[in-house]
Amino acid sequence: MSERRTLDSALANSSLTGATSIDYRPIAVMPDVRVVKIGGQSIMDRGRAALFPILEEVIAAREKGIQVVLLTGGGTRARHIYAVASELEMPVGVIATLGKYIPMQNARMLQMILAKHGGLFILPDDFEKLPLYLQLGCIPVMSGMPPFGYWEKREGDSRIPPHRTDAGVFLSAEFLGAKRAIFIKDEDGLYTDDPKKHPDATLIPRITAKELVARNLPDVVVERMVVEYLPRARWCKELQVVNGLKRGQVLAALEGQDVGTIISA
Amino acid sequence: MTELVRGDGRTHISSRLMRESLQDRDVLSQTDSDRDLRVFPDVTLVSIGGQSIFDRGKAAILPLVDELVQLKRDRGLKMVIGVGGGTRVRHTISIALDLGLPVGGMAQLVGAMEELNAILLNTLLAPHGSMPMQRDHFWDLPLYFDAGITPIAISVPPYHFWEPPPIEGAVPMHGSDFGLFQLAEVLGFGAAIYVKDEDGLYDKDPKQHADARRLPKLTLDELLAKPPETNILDEELFRTWKNARNLKKLTIINGLVRGQLTRALAGEDVGTVITK
Numbered sequence: 001m002s003e004r005r006t007l008d009s010a011l012a013n014s015s016l017t018g019a020t021s022i023d024y025r026p027i028a029v030m031p032d033v034r035v036v037k038i039g040g041q042s043i044m045d046r047g048r049a050a051l052f053p054i055l056e057e058v059i060a061a062r063e064k065g066i067q068v069v070l071l072t073g074g075g076t077r078a079r080h081i082y083a084v085a086s087e088l089e090m091p092v093g094v095i096a097t098l099g100k101y102i103p104m105q106n107a108r109m110l111q112m113i114l115a116k117h118g119g120l121f122i123l124p125d126d127f128e129k130l131p132l133y134l135q136l137g138c139i140p141v142m143s144g145m146p147p148f149g150y151w152e153k154r155e156g157d158s159r160i161p162p163h164r165t166d167a168g169v170f171l172s173a174e175f176l177g178a179k180r181a182i183f184i185k186d187e188d189g190l191y192t193d194d195p196k197k198h199p200d201a202t203l204i205p206r207i208t209a210k211e212l213v214a215r216n217l218p219d220v221v222v223e224r225m226v227v228e229y230l231p232r233a234r235w236c237k238e239l240q241v242v243n244g245l246k247r248g249q250v251l252a253a254l255e256g257q258d259v260g261t262i263i264s265a
Numbered sequence: 266m267t268e269l270v271r272g273d274g275r276t277h278i279s280s281r282l283m284r285e286s287l288q289d290r291d292v293l294s295q296t297d298s299d300r301d302l303r304v305f306p307d308v309t310l311v312s313i314g315g316q317s318i319f320d321r322g323k324a325a326i327l328p329l330v331d332e333l334v335q336l337k338r339d340r341g342l343k344m345v346i347g348v349g350g351g352t353r354v355r356h357t358i359s360i361a362l363d364l365g366l367p368v369g370g371m372a373q374l375v376g377a378m379e380e381l382n383a384i385l386l387n388t389l390l391a392p393h394g395s396m397p398m399q400r401d402h403f404w405d406l407p408l409y410f411d412a413g414i415t416p417i418a419i420s421v422p423p424y425h426f427w428e429p430p431p432i433e434g435a436v437p438m439h440g441s442d443f444g445l446f447q448l449a450e451v452l453g454f455g456a457a458i459y460v461k462d463e464d465g466l467y468d469k470d471p472k473q474h475a476d477a478r479r480l481p482k483l484t485l486d487e488l489l490a491k492p493p494e495t496n497i498l499d500e501e502l503f504r505t506w507k508n509a510r511n512l513k514k515l516t517i518i519n520g521l522v523r524g525q526l527t528r529a530l531a532g533e534d535v536g537t538v539i540t541k
Binding site: 002003004005006007009010011012014015016017018019020022023024025026027029041042045046047049050076077079080082083084086087088089090091092093094097124125127146147148149150151153154155156157158159160163164167168171172174175177186194196218219220221222223224225229232233234235 | 273274275276278280281283284285286287288289290291293294296297298300301302316317320321322323324353354358359360362363364365366367368369370401422424425426427428429430431432433434435436438439440444447448450453462495496497499500501505508509510511521
């Protein structure tokens, strides 16, 4: 009988799941980078009136030497294709693949606007080139959608892909070793319910992921997967949600100030 | 008729999800139904183990390739093959863990090790009709099958730098077993066969215990309720299958025993059959 020819390593006979005996001391890849999401429905779909003032603050931060990577959300066109595809009973992996296209459009729009300030459209695999781009003073812009596509799993009773652009922003921050992922939206932060539908909802300035899960809110400002992952993160231990419609909030967040809502691990 | 809706500062396209938060549970559940569209129900996934088959070298690989060549004489048989990476993946991860690379960095690296086995397999099978399938070029599949070409798929899923933090430890959760499962699930394949070096799942590790008992048939729920001591597939595969809609049958067979793959592809119950 033939033998398995194995390379000697600490994991040679491991099932590759769960904990291992290796002393793991993770390194942060690019800890100074600010990983920032520009919301789709909340910002991009508002057009120039909302977007241009935000970009002015991003450019101001970049001129102060703050390294920024922008990731884009989808918005109403994503909702439209999700609605059509769901009706056709498409598997979640197909819907996640459809969901890649709109954030990509939004990233290309941002790049055109930011080109004269160093705006650079990058693909998911371009993280390896970020050191160069950031040293040159560029503002890399990419889609926030994770590249899972057809390999996106179904979670619960829903056809909406559970990992969308908030997850992509968080996972990017976690890979790069950034302490915080910053989400620019059109609300002051996290509320007790959707403030657009419930004017009596109140703002929650600081909360832990555990408290947030325990509250079992009918609606939350960031994707639920991100809240689930946050306690397991090695680096990205905080999510910051800021209101891009209020002048000064974006720059304050990029400078590291605690504005908006902070959700911590 | 498509309608643009304004009035709240944003420009919306009219749809069922317009203005909705996609985190709202009620909104989410409205998108569901009790079935998923099945694109290729007459196709079977064949996943060939890295450690269990390829790491054994020629003595294990050539007889299995020969069996595949015989199987390919039936031009009506539609299968997609994928391979695992085996010991080189374990070596990569053990070095990466010691270096402290982030989990996404490890996920970015490991696919290359599976690909080596895919190249080996394709080099052996190409004279009989096989081709590597690019990442998600699924829509070429009808063409492959009409031409009698067996596609060899990329098995590691494209989670790459975005591999989520694992539930436990620091090793990526989404490996080749999961990747191939998800391929079969999203395309609505009829069955999935995992070719390993044991006659299926056992109540305990048959390599260590002579009295280990094979589990010929069980349901996914039974497996999740009482997992065997050593599981020969990614845990994430079973978690994902639990939430999935399409795949109803997964078979684990022994690729070192001639004929098991042929029987499994014919729909016979060999090895361990897990149903949902």
